[in-house]
Amino acid sequence: IxxxxxxxxxxxxxxxxxxxxxxxxxxxxxxxxxxxxxxxxxxxxxxxxxxxxxxxxxxxxxxxxxxxxxxxxxxxxxxxxxxxxxxxxxxxxxxxxxxxxxxxxxxxxxxxxxxxxxxxxxxxxxxxxxxxxxxxxxxxxxxxxxxxxxxxxxxxxxxxxxxxxxxxxxxxxxxxxxxxxxxxxSLPKANRKALDVGGVIVAECNGIKDCLLDAQLGPLLWMRFCYMLLFTMFESAFGYFTQGALGLNSKTSNYVLSWFAFLYALVQGTGIKRLTASHPELTLLSTAFATLAVSFAVVSMIGTCMQLIVLLVPLGMACGLCNTVITARVSKQVDEYLQGRTLGVSASLGALTRIIGPVVAGFLVQHSGHRSPYWFCSLLAVYLFFAVRSLLRSRAEGASKTKSGALR
Structure with a gap:
């Protein structure tokens, strides 16, 4: 190699x-x-x-x-x-x-x-x-x-x-x-640079602050954080749920998780281009969050492996759609020369959810039962649905004011 x-x-x-x-x-x-x-x-x-x-x-x-x-x-x-x-x-x-x-x-x-x-x-x-x-x-x-x-x-x-x-x-x-x-x-010596750890840290801190406080970008990054927290909790609680609520062993549970991963990758690889070509991205996002809210609520009440396999179809596809659309929306809010910094902040927020999500999921399982993390995920998806609808309304009002001003 x-x-x-x-x-x-x-x-x-x-x-x-x-x-x-x-x-x-x-x-x-x-x-x-x-x-x-x-x-x-x-x-x-x-x-x-x-x-x-x-x-x-x-x-x-x-x-x-x-x-x-x-x-x-x-x-x-x-x-x-x-x-x-x-x-x-x-x-x-x-x-x-x-x-x-x-x-x-x-x-x-x-x-x-x-x-x-x-x-x-x-x-x-x-x-x-x-x-x-x-x-x-x-x-x-x-x-x-x-x-x-x-x-x-x-x-x-x-x-x-x-x-x-x-x-x-x-x-x-x-x-x-x-x-x-x-x-x-892969990196020639001519392209290498001196390492200034202090400068990098200061620049990163300023970049994070600017991104989070931006009126257009900040809400999308918050949405990204909440979605990744939901997704991380889903993954972290999956083994507990399939073992404790459905009685599956590790072999069957991991087969089912691979089915979810396949659906997730399928949407990102083949379905997203067609969907975004025919529907506005924020409309797709609100539909996906509504799907997640209902699906997680139903998953938390099921009792068989086959029911889970069926419900993972809308779950996997909605998760794949959310991840791609949110990342694309974040990227489109900034100029080309700020892409690296902005997507880096987005990735850092994702890393933060991988710190918080497993602990919260484990705490809920330990104190409220195997199904409780998915009730939490459902409520978080409901919040995200209304957050997107609010964003759509604000965009519509802004467009209406712009049109009204132009007519005057």
Whole structure:
């Protein structure tokens, strides 16, 4: 696996395989946490804390990794990052206590910036015109990994025990490590810059403040935060719900989760273009949030696996639609030279929800039952529906005033 200077697709194919193997390893392991909690006497709240600890570590470490890679190149940081991921999976597989599992996720979060560094490589090897296509390759690999990983992990854990999936994940990281060793550096020395950590921190803080206080952008970013919180809680509570409310084992539960991932990816890959061509984006968004509100409420009352499989159709498609439309709306609110900063703020808000969501979901499961997180998701979707309707009304009033002023 290497970057070839003679073929445009070679670096993109390399990065596709890299991201696919990385996400595949990640998704082999994490859906198993609710099913092994009894082996280590972990409460649902503690399981949520394990997931949040990884996100907290990444929130602080990933920007630093990005800055270091701008100064020293992508390859050295990728070697360190992939090695830490490999070590963390081996720690997970050999864990004899809940604290060791927690430590394994912290290690991966502090030193593992695989996806962000892969995105930096994409920017290095593509022109501005082809960059969207390049990031689409990473997105496709990400979605494919999440479709395959939970299903394979569930089968392996059910048949051979829960320690095999993290061992396989470590092996996949080993393959990626070999690939990085033979990879050509994507950032030439001439394009590297001096690292000013203080300046980066000040600029990021000012950028976040400007984005959140912007009259047009701020409401969309808040909407993005609320939606990602809903989505993260759905994922975090899924294992508890299928095990506690429906009586499913890890194998069946992960098959069902892969079905959701397939529907989610299907809308993003094929359906979104047709829908946005024939319907206004905000109208689509309000419809999707209404669908989520009803679907989550019904899901929280069901009692069979088949009912869940059917209800995941509107859930998966609505989630895929929301994610794409909100991101597009955020991007369209700013000029080209502010795209990176704005989408970076949006990504940071998403990371924040991965800290809050698992803890809230675990707390609700522990104190209010397996179904309670989905009632919360339904209420949050209702709020988002009315938020979009309010945004539509304000846009309509603004257009009406503009038209009235023009007539005068």
């Amino acid at each position: 290497f970057f070839s200077t003679s073929s445009y697709m070679s670096p993109l194919l390399t990065l596709f395989l890299f991201v696919f193997l990385d996400v595949l390893g990640f998704s082999l392991v994490l859906p198993l946490l609710p099913f092994i909690k009894d082996d280590f006497r972990m409460s649902p709240f503690f399981v949520g804390s394990i997931q949040s600890a990884n996100a907290i570590a990444q929130l602080f470490a990933v920007p630093i990794f990005g800055g270091l890679s701008d100064r020293y190149g992508r390859k050295p940081l990728l070697l360190m990052s992939v090695t830490s991921t490999l070590v963390s999976f081996l720690m997970f597989a050999s864990a004899t206590s809940a604290n060791m599992i927690l430590l394994s996720r912290i290690v991966d979060g502090l030193l593992g910036g695989n996806i962000s560094l892969a995105n930096a490589c994409i920017a290095d090897v593509t022109s501005k015109e082809d960059r969207t296509r390049g990031f689409g390759v990473v997105g496709a690999a990400f979605g494919l990994g999440f479709i395959v990983g939970p299903a394979v992990g569930g089968v392996l854990a059910h048949s051979y025990g829960w320690r095999l999936p993290p061992i396989l994940a470590a092996a996949l990281s080993g393959i990626n490590l070999v690939g990085v060793l033979f990879m050509k550096e």
